[in-house]
Amino acid sequence: MNKKIVLAFSGGLDTSFCVIYLKEELGYEVHSVVVNTGGFSPEELKEIELKAYNLGVTSHTTIDETEAYYNDCVKYLIFGNVLKNATYPLSVSAERVCQATAIANYAKQIQATAVAHGSTGAGNDQVRFDMIFNILLPEIEIITPIRDLKLSREEEIAYLEQHGVKINAEKAKYSINKGLWGTSVGGKETLTSNLYLPEEAWPTPVTKTAEEVVEIVFEHGEPVALNGRQMNPTEVIQQLQEIAQPFGIGRDIHVGDTIIGIKGRVGFEAAAPLILVKAHHTLEKHTLTKWQLSWKEQLSAFYGNYLHEGQFHDPIMRDIEAFLTNTQKTVNGKVWITLHPHRFTIQGIESENDLMSNDFGSYGEMNNMWTGEDVKGFSKIFGNQVMIWHKVNTPKDES
Structure with a gap:
């Protein structure tokens, strides 16, 4: 047998x-x-x-x-x-x-x-x-x-x-679980609602205190270079983790709804994932339209939740991946990040696909594409239906 x-x-x-x-x-x-x-x-x-x-x-x-x-x-x-x-x-x-x-x-x-x-x-x-x-x-x-x-x-x-x-x-x-996309830490403290993990529970000790600037290059949404060196995305993640984790960046405790219906807490250290997500999001805010960003946010939340629940093999996941991939065509450029003890700041980006181009105007300063009269007409039309609603529904004695 x-x-x-x-x-x-x-x-x-x-x-x-x-x-x-x-x-x-x-x-x-x-x-x-x-x-x-x-x-x-x-x-x-x-x-x-x-x-x-x-x-x-x-x-x-x-x-x-x-x-x-x-x-x-x-x-x-x-x-x-x-x-x-x-x-x-x-x-x-x-x-x-x-x-x-x-x-x-x-x-x-x-x-x-x-x-x-x-x-x-x-x-x-x-x-x-x-x-x-x-x-x-x-x-x-x-x-x-x-x-x-x-x-x-x-x-x-x-x-x-x-x-x-x-x-x-x-x-x-x-209980320590280390992978490409971060390390989880579970212990007696995470079984409570009020206790934080002690320093000795974190796998990576904090050894860096001097500020450090890193440069990440994205092509079609994927990280392809770190500090001027071309490498594949997994190498970018691993090397960024080595650089940033000793700052204590990316340590946190997540409180979430489990698949089985109870609340749960887990500690994690994930310097590279958090930096990459925030850097990528910043680049997207410069290179995508507002409706691309809006629909991405909604579909990505569903994708993350469904993946979290193990539903990777549902064909809807391939459909969402196709959408996400299509949105990354113009997500290209450099992002600079400053690393500090226990935190990081996004300095800014540089991209040929940057929609924040001074050729078309500077927000709050100068426009090069329209006149004041154009804005007067646009504002009147843009609010026209709401104006009609208020006229129709406001009692006569209040008008």
Whole structure:
């Protein structure tokens, strides 16, 4: 009987528990997979692989989805200036969709009969993974030990120790998830409504205090150069993160509505995503018309929320991506940003597509395209219907 199961593996507490439980309690042949979405160094990936084999997996595979993650997902978050609740750049939710899709494809490839993940029963990830597995692997069983057994972190640590696996309980206090589009941080403070994460919980310490200016070049909405150096967009994101995160920029706590209907808090540090979204948005405000900006804002909010809920494979997402891509034809130019401790400021932009051209006039100063008489007539016509409404509906004794 084929008892081959693919486990989404990160090397953390939950997925370490899953390896032992699936193997010892359920008798599965465990094939662990880590999907790298830009958050792991080669050394970290080697460490995760060694840990998987030490736990007893039959095979371990690393799938590098960094470029696919950018092209299929992150690119559109930049195009759409997507920040959930005007705060969160979807650091985890977007990458989970990419990871779940890659794992489903791998499970098909090795003809597994089951797939597993280490999500709890109280978060969004369980829905994202389950739903994508159900869409792409409708015939395969989904097993979720942490959710099904309703385990606490303390119970998981105790179980692993019973099986000879030592866990650093102090390190396990915080759940860290690092990817191309930011790092999430969860701990006891994020389970409250009033406590902020302590300094030691943040993965990147604040070491920079002197102001620094960076220059980002966008072509058709994509970041293609940083500080005068041409590079691909994923490199721009990664190098900008290295430059800006030591300022403590992009640290925040997001409060949001989960897919399962409860409120949740998560800490995150995402210097590069926040800088890129704000820089891109500034460039768009110079290069797009007001109705392009208006419809983009509405469709982007839907896109971000739907992606957050794991609905990446709905064809409406491809339709919105086509719209977003079309709007980026003229989003070209340079943006300068000044980095300060815990904040940044957008200095300004330079673009051949800048609609704020002095050839047509300077706002509040001088116009070159119309006369005062033109404005008098325009103002009268522009407000004509509202004037008629007031004349028709104002009582005679008040007129």
